[in-house]
Amino acid sequence: xxxxxxxxxxxxxxxxxxxxxxxxxxxxxxxxxxxxxxxxxxxxxxxxxxxxxxxxxxxxxxxxxxxxxxxxxxxxxxxxxxxxxxxxxxxxxxxxxxxxxxxxxxxxxxxxxxxxxxxxxxxxxxxxxxxxxxxxxxxxxxxxxxxxxxxxxxxxxxxxxxxxxxxxxxxxxxxxxxxxxxxxxxxx
Numbered sequence: 001x002x003x004x005x006x007x008x009x010x011x012x013x014x015x016x017x018x019x020x021x022x023x024x025x026x027x028x029x030x031x032x033x034x035x036x037x038x039x040x041x042x043x044x045x046x047x048x049x050x051x052x053x054x055x056x057x058x059x060x061x062x063x064x065x066x067x068x069x070x071x072x073x074x075x076x077x078x079x080x081x082x083x084x085x086x087x088x089x090x091x092x093x094x095x096x097x098x099x100x101x102x103x104x105x106x107x108x109x110x111x112x113x114x115x116x117x118x119x120x121x122x123x124x125x126x127x128x129x130x131x132x133x134x135x136x137x138x139x140x141x142x143x144x145x146x147x148x149x150x151x152x153x154x155x156x157x158x159x160x161x162x163x164x165x166x167x168x169x170x171x172x173x174x175x176x177x178x179x180x181x182x183x184x185x186x187x188x
Contacts, residue, residue: 001037008041021093028070029063035076045077045096052112060103060143067116074098075120083124084166096125097168102155103133104145110155118162127167129159 008022021043028048035045049070051057057066077096084095098117102110117127131152135144156169 001034004038005041021091026073028073029066030069030073032072032076035073035080039080042080043094044092045081046099047074047077047096048099048101049074049113049117050101051109052116053109056103056106056109060140071116071120074117078121078124084126092126096121097128098125099128099130101130101133102147102152103143104135104147104151105142107151107154111158114155114159114162114164118164123164123166125166127159127164129155129167129169131170 004024022041023044023046024038024042025046026048028050030047047070050061050066052067054064054067058064063069074096081095084097085093087093098121100110100113100117114127117125129152131147133143133147135146152170159167
């Protein structure tokens with residue numbers, strides 16, 4: 001957080017035109033205190049909400065407290081930014097986008113994520129519901145498949161029935177290996 005604040009101050013002091021909003025991209029595993037320090041400098045929070053289940057959070061991320069930490073962080077983000085705002089050009093200027101990557105076989109957990117987040121923020125935020133999970137070599141057995149079109153369609157129907165109106169949804173083909181970077185430092 002201190003380095004981010006320093007970078008923003010340098011840009012502002014150099015009189016660089018900050019024509020675009022400042023976006024803070026996060027896994028959602030953030031302390032509210034950190035977000036409090038950043039609050040005045042961040043226009044848009046782009047946050048994940050990975051799991052509602054402590055058991056899944058422990059198994060896949062080694063962080064059983066992820067759901068509690070993520071909901072507290074999201075609450076802070078929503079309090080700071082309020083309802084999202086679009087500019088006259090349609091570009092998001094202020095607010096929160098909550099991403100949720102659906103995992104194969106975890107439809108009920110994804111529904112619980114949406115229930116919790118919608119209870120907290122309603123349609124003040126934008127929801128990005130992603131189906132692009134792509135299994136990699138060495139993935140745990142339960143994560144060796146892709147999200148089925150049926151599972152994802154059921155999640156979308158659930159979101160609509162819940163009352164979510166501000167959302168991004170993916171079309172088929174987003175879970176192709178061509179979307180995965182090589183991670184070989186080529187071109188870096």
